[in-house]
Amino acid sequence: MALMSDPAPWTAAVDLLRREFGTQPDFVAGAPGRVNLIGEHTDYNDGLVLPAAIDRHVFIAARRNGSPRVRLAAAAFEGRVEFPCDDPGRPVLPAWARYPQGVAVKLLARGISVHGLDAAIAGDLPIGAGLSSSAALEVASALVLEAAGDHALPARDRALVCHAAEAEFVGVPSGIMDQFASALCRRGHALFLDCRSLETHHIPLGASLAIAVCDTGTARSLAGSAYAQRRRECTDAVLALQKTGMKIASLRDVTADDLPRVERLPEPLYRRVRHVVTENARVVETATLLESGQPAGLAEVLAASHRSLRDDYEVSSRELDAMVDAALASPGCIAARMTGAGFGGAVVALVQRAAADAFLAATAEGFQKRTGRAGRLFMTEAAEGAQLLEQRDWGMGTGN
Numbered sequence: 001m002a003l004m005s006d007p008a009p010w011t012a013a014v015d016l017l018r019r020e021f022g023t024q025p026d027f028v029a030g031a032p033g034r035v036n037l038i039g040e041h042t043d044y045n046d047g048l049v050l051p052a053a054i055d056r057h058v059f060i061a062a063r064r065n066g067s068p069r070v071r072l073a074a075a076a077f078e079g080r081v082e083f084p085c086d087d088p089g090r091p092v093l094p095a096w097a098r099y100p101q102g103v104a105v106k107l108l109a110r111g112i113s114v115h116g117l118d119a120a121i122a123g124d125l126p127i128g129a130g131l132s133s134s135a136a137l138e139v140a141s142a143l144v145l146e147a148a149g150d151h152a153l154p155a156r157d158r159a160l161v162c163h164a165a166e167a168e169f170v171g172v173p174s175g176i177m178d179q180f181a182s183a184l185c186r187r188g189h190a191l192f193l194d195c196r197s198l199e200t201h202h203i204p205l206g207a208s209l210a211i212a213v214c215d216t217g218t219a220r221s222l223a224g225s226a227y228a229q230r231r232r233e234c235t236d237a238v239l240a241l242q243k244t245g246m247k248i249a250s251l252r253d254v255t256a257d258d259l260p261r262v263e264r265l266p267e268p269l270y271r272r273v274r275h276v277v278t279e280n281a282r283v284v285e286t287a288t289l290l291e292s293g294q295p296a297g298l299a300e301v302l303a304a305s306h307r308s309l310r311d312d313y314e315v316s317s318r319e320l321d322a323m324v325d326a327a328l329a330s331p332g333c334i335a336a337r338m339t340g341a342g343f344g345g346a347v348v349a350l351v352q353r354a355a356a357d358a359f360l361a362a363t364a365e366g367f368q369k370r371t372g373r374a375g376r377l378f379m380t381e382a383a384e385g386a387q388l389l390e391q392r393d394w395g396m397g398t399g400n
């Protein structure tokens with residue numbers, strides 16, 4: 001995490017804890033957002049993904065309060081909320097608080113007791129830009145709730161608890177990528193994750209490659225119908241293919257050789273399947289190019305991913321297409337594509353580090369010209385996954 005920034009990015013959470021609850025933290029947790037380099041809409045099809053954590057975080061400063069209640073305040077939202085430790089599941093809280101609440105419910109379900117806590121949430125991760133602020137909030141919540149009970153789950157189990165909270169308690173039907181990225185990524189690396197076996201592999205990005213996040217400033221809720229509809233189409237395609245005698249459990253089992261047979265599916269199912277099958281192959285290709293130090297080859301692979309998401313999966317938007325065009329026309333751009341669920345949100349670009357400033361300026365201008373909108377662009381580093389901060393870091397400059 002960026003120890004040198006001034007003020008440190010977690011200061012807002014520590015200050016909020018002092019203002020709202022009049023106390024200093026026992027611990028501070030930080031969980032990063034993510035960009036997905038490639039492997040889009042593959043996680044819920046048991047497929048492959050390649051996200052990287054970004055250097056923007058949700059921070060939670062928390063202190064044991066000796067009471068049977070968890071009390072929460074968040075910098076981005078009005079009001080304070082609380083829930084009882086022994087029955088955290090009553091769904092009466094405002095939307096933002098359901099993420100920590102859901103994590104408490106799922107920790108309890110694993111036999112991990114929930115202790116009374118005062119907690120303040122703040123951070124520098126944009127909300128609603130498709131950078132997984134909800135997964136980061138869940139993972140940071142898990143860290144402080146575990147710490148309050150002197151517990152520390154393995155990162156993989158923490159990711160699964162957080163995913164269960166989002167899917168089963170909050171009710172957003174997302175896949176597992178975001179929670180795994182926030183919990184498991186390593187600094188300077190992308191995370192190759194097989195969403196079926198849950199095997200992971202950290203792939204170094206190399207010093208010359210930088211990541212740009214180019215947010216279009218247009219957002220559409222993930223809980224919205226389009227994401228759920230894509231998931232249903234994938235399930236329908238599996239059922240239809242099983243009826244033809246194909247021995248598959250999910251779209252992960254469909255190969256490129258099967259595609260001529262799949263072509264008989266009604267529209268749009270064939271195109272949805274083709275996206276998933278070709279996207280899984282592109283994840284492997286991207287990992288190979290990165291590992292063998294051939295970034296030039298990424299241009300075509302990421303371009304093919306964007307085309308497939310636009311034409312076959314139909315989750316891009318006018319603004320996302322414009323941002324990709326603007327990025328590709330800018331100095332230092334190696335590759336670019338939409339990232340995350342789509343329907344708005346952000347584009348990820350891989351950029352030559354030395355050209356980062358020129359890239360950001362030209363892409364912002366190009367996007368403005370194409371759409372009349374101001375995008376929000378920033379460079380980021382592939383960051384370390386979620387962690388409890390050392391007291392010597394958060395104690396600095398906060399009156400401790």
Ligand code: GLA
Nearest residue numbers: 040041174175176177340341
């Ligand atoms: C969202 C979901 C992820 C994944 C992506 C699309 O970010 O939370 O699980 O499905 O969309 O790749």
